[in-house]
Amino acid sequence: MSTRTAPVAAPAAIAFARGPFQAGGVVILDDEEAHHLRVRRVGDGAPIRLIDGRGGVATARLALDRDVVAARVMAATVVPAPPVTELLVGSGDRDRFLNLVEKATELGATRVVPLATERSQQVASRFQAVHVEKAVRRAREALKQCGAAWMPAVVSPVALSEAARGVGAVTTRFVADAEGPAMPSVREGEAVCWAVGPEGGFTAAELAALKAAQFRPVALGRATLRFDTAALAALALTAAARVRGSESS
Numbered sequence: 001m002s003t004r005t006a007p008v009a010a011p012a013a014i015a016f017a018r019g020p021f022q023a024g025g026v027v028i029l030d031d032e033e034a035h036h037l038r039v040r041r042v043g044d045g046a047p048i049r050l051i052d053g054r055g056g057v058a059t060a061r062l063a064l065d066r067d068v069v070a071a072r073v074m075a076a077t078v079v080p081a082p083p084v085t086e087l088l089v090g091s092g093d094r095d096r097f098l099n100l101v102e103k104a105t106e107l108g109a110t111r112v113v114p115l116a117t118e119r120s121q122q123v124a125s126r127f128q129a130v131h132v133e134k135a136v137r138r139a140r141e142a143l144k145q146c147g148a149a150w151m152p153a154v155v156s157p158v159a160l161s162e163a164a165r166g167v168g169a170v171t172t173r174f175v176a177d178a179e180g181p182a183m184p185s186v187r188e189g190e191a192v193c194w195a196v197g198p199e200g201g202f203t204a205a206e207l208a209a210l211k212a213a214q215f216r217p218v219a220l221g222r223a224t225l226r227f228d229t230a231a232l233a234a235l236a237l238t239a240a241a242r243v244r245g246s247e248s249s
Helices: 031-039 094-106 129-146 160-166 204-212 227-248
Strands: 013-016 026-028 047-051 056-064 069-078 085-090 111-116 172-176 192-196 216-218
Touching: 013 031, 013 129, 026 056, 031 069, 047 069, 085 094, 085 160, 085 227, 094 111, 094 129, 094 227, 111 160, 160 192, 160 204, 172 204, 172 227, 192 227, 204 216
Parallel strands: 013 047, 085 111, 085 192, 172 192, 172 216
Antiparallel strands: 026 069, 047 056, 056 069
16 A cells, blocks of 8 residues: 655745835845746745845745836744854955855854955955955855845955954954864853954964954864864854853853
8 A cells, every 4th residue: 555745845935135024015126036036937926935134034925027026025024133153264265265154154153254364465366355245145145045034244354453343342252273272162142253364374463462352262173274164163163162051051
C-alpha cells in the first residue's frame, strides 16, 4: 500500500522595499526588485514578503503592470532590533570585503566599518568608498536570502582613530589578537564591537591605540586567519558567548 505526501508549498518570494509598511497600503518596488521577481516568475496576485532592512516586515500580494510592479500590504509588523554587533575591519581586498559584508549580514552584524590602516593602504585592490554601494546591494541580497529583518550599516573607510571614537556607548570592545585570551561570555543583549586587522594585522602602534580605547585582546583560534575569515569568526564567537551568558544568568 503506497501513501502520498502532500506537496510542500514554495516559500513566498522576498523583496526589499522602502518602509514603513502599513496594512492596506501599496508599495511600489524599484527596478532592481521588480526584475528580481520577474526572474523568479512570481505572478500577479502571488503572495510575497517585504522587508525594509530596518525591522519592517510585511506580507503582501504582487500587483503587476506593464510599467510598475507594486505590492498591496496585507499585514505588517516591526521586528525588534538585534543587539548591537559592530565590526571595524581593515579594508583589505575588495572582493573579500564584499564577501565579508554578505556573510556578516547573515551572522547578525549591525554595522561594518572598513578601516584605513597602515597595512591596508598598501593593498592596491582594497575596499574603498566607491565600493560601498555594491556592498549595500550585497547586504540586501544576503538579507533576502537568510530571511532576517535588519541589515547592517556599511560605511566608507575611515581612519582607525576616528572609528574607535565612533564606537560611542558600546562598552564591550574586543580586538582580534593571536596573543589574547579566549573570548569571555557576554550578556545576551550586550552591545559588542570588534576590531579586526587587515592582512598582516594591525601595527604595534595601532594595537596600542586600540587598547588605549578599551579594546581587549581576544584570540580567535590557533590558526592565522585572513581578515575576512577572522571577522566572521568574531561574529560566530560573539553569538556563542551571548548564548553562554544567557544560560548563566
